[in-house]
Amino acid sequence: MAEPIRVVVTGAAGQIAYSLLYMIARGEVFGKDQPIVLHLLDIPPMVGVLEGVVMELADCALPLLVEVVPTTDPAVGFKDVSAAFLVGAMPRKEGMERKDLLSANVKIFRTQGQALDKFAKKDVKVLVVGNPANTNALVCSSYAPSIPRENFSAMTRLDQNRATSQIAAKLGVPISAVKNIIIWGNHSSTQYPDAGQGKVTANGAEKSVVDAVNDTAFLQGSFVETVQKRGAAVIAARKMSSAMSAAKAACDHMHDWWNGTAPGQFVSMGVFSDGSYDSPKDVIFSFPVEIKNKQWKIVSGLTLSDFAKTKLSVTGKELQEEKDEALSVLDSNVSNL
Numbered sequence: 395m396a397e398p399i400r401v402v403v404t405g406a407a408g409q410i411a412y413s414l415l416y417m418i419a420r421g422e423v424f425g426k427d428q429p430i431v432l433h434l435l436d437i438p439p440m441v442g443v444l445e446g447v448v449m450e451l452a453d454c455a456l457p458l459l460v461e462v463v464p465t466t467d468p469a470v471g472f473k474d475v476s477a478a479f480l481v482g483a484m485p486r487k488e489g490m491e492r493k494d495l496l497s498a499n500v501k502i503f504r505t506q507g508q509a510l511d512k513f514a515k516k517d518v519k520v521l522v523v524g525n526p527a528n529t530n531a532l533v534c535s536s537y538a539p540s541i542p543r544e545n546f547s548a549m550t551r552l553d554q555n556r557a558t559s560q561i562a563a564k565l566g567v568p569i570s571a572v573k574n575i576i577i578w579g580n581h582s583s584t585q586y587p588d589a590g591q592g593k594v595t596a597n598g599a600e601k602s603v604v605d606a607v608n609d610t611a612f613l614q615g616s617f618v619e620t621v622q623k624r625g626a627a628v629i630a631a632r633k634m635s636s637a638m639s640a641a642k643a644a645c646d647h648m649h650d651w652w653n654g655t656a657p658g659q660f661v662s663m664g665v666f667s668d669g670s671y672d673s674p675k676d677v678i679f680s681f682p683v684e685i686k687n688k689q690w691k692i693v694s695g696l697t698l699s700d701f702a703k704t705k706l707s708v709t710g711k712e713l714q715e716e717k718d719e720a721l722s723v724l725d726s727n728v729s730n731l
């Protein structure tokens with residue numbers, strides 16, 4: 395057996411964490427041979443709930459879970475962690491956009507960036523789930539200058555999974571037959587779900603999704619809108635934001651970051667933009683990436699339609715606006731934000 399690694403989940407008493415902790419502790423992210431010390435960070439009013447979560451984790455009798463560390467102290471929560479799932483933040487309610495959470499949530503990510511900087515391992519992989527995820531990841535990284543920027547990411551995997559599921563349903567094929575559906579830009583209603591590079595395998599042959607679907611009106615219309623508005627649709631139905639699917643997506647994201655992507659396959663992650671595909675630089679923008687040796691690389695050389703370019707420009711503009719707003723909320727002298 396390998397040495398245990400320390401993994402922190404923030405918002406550990408919340409609804410996403412309730413599914414996520416189990417999946418991590420089962421070995422679905424870091425592998426079935428990787429023992430884990432789980433750090434559960436939440437805020438003081440949630441201590442009682444956290445105690446219940448600790449009891450349930452114990453009652454699961456999970457062989458890989460060697461220790462559970464519940465805490466409300468970021469110094470303890472982030473101490474020596476190799477992976478961080480930053481879930482703890484306020485969720486939106488019906489009628490809100492995710493960016494309406496910015497002023498409430500961005501300060502959490504300042505504090506957690508500072509704590510990561512001081513206490514986490516320098517090669518920690520940070521996944522921000524709490525909304526607005528892209529801008530929170532940007533803020534978090536800015537307050538953790540001793541950790542490489544490449545180690546911060548925001549979750550758009552839920553959007554990718556939603557989009558893949560829509561395409562599989564449209565084609566009447568299993569999810570596993572569809573790959574390389576991309577989410578560009580912000581985890582918000584301006585994101586661009588793009589099936590243009592997608593591939594589907596049917597009867598042993600691989601084909602482009604565009605050819606297989608053969609319905610431009612769908613691919614540029616209801617497909618895009620359904621994915622963009624899926625989070626709001628779940629809130630309208632459940633009166634709470636997505637949790638089970640968000641936890642699954644967080645596991646998929648970290649799993650692929652940790653273990654790599656298969657040859658010819660790419661996945662979407664919000665990562666620091668280098669200006670690829672005319673996106674704004676230095677915001678956290680969702681790109682298709684390939685991953686090897688725990689390092690992601692933006693897939694280059696894809697040909698985008700004029701329709702796609704317009705969509706990328708809209709979502710990029712929103713990310714720049716969010717960044718400006720974050721700066722005004724934090725009214726900080728963080729020069730690298």
Ligand SMILES: NC(=O)c1ccc[n+]([C@@H]2O[C@H](COP(=O)([O-])OP(=O)(O)OC[C@H]3O[C@@H](n4cnc5c(N)ncnc54)[C@H](O)[C@@H]3O)[C@@H](O)[C@H]2O)c1
Binds near residue numbers: 406408483502523637
């Ligand atoms: N990126 C995505 O695809 C995606 C998907 C679903 C939800 N989300 C977001 O994830 C976040 C969490 O959602 P949820 O449904 O689990 O919410 P929740 O309200 O059920 O749980 C949030 C938890 O975070 C805790 N918390 C608040 N401030 C904290 C802090 N400073 N440190 C540690 N913990 C803190 C709360 O006490 C609570 O236990 C929300 O912002 C939601 O919008 C993102």
Ligand SMILES: O=C(O)C[C@H](O)C(=O)O
Binds near residue numbers: 485486492626628635
């Ligand atoms: O939509 C939300 O506010 C929650 C989450 O970001 C989602 O996409 O389901």
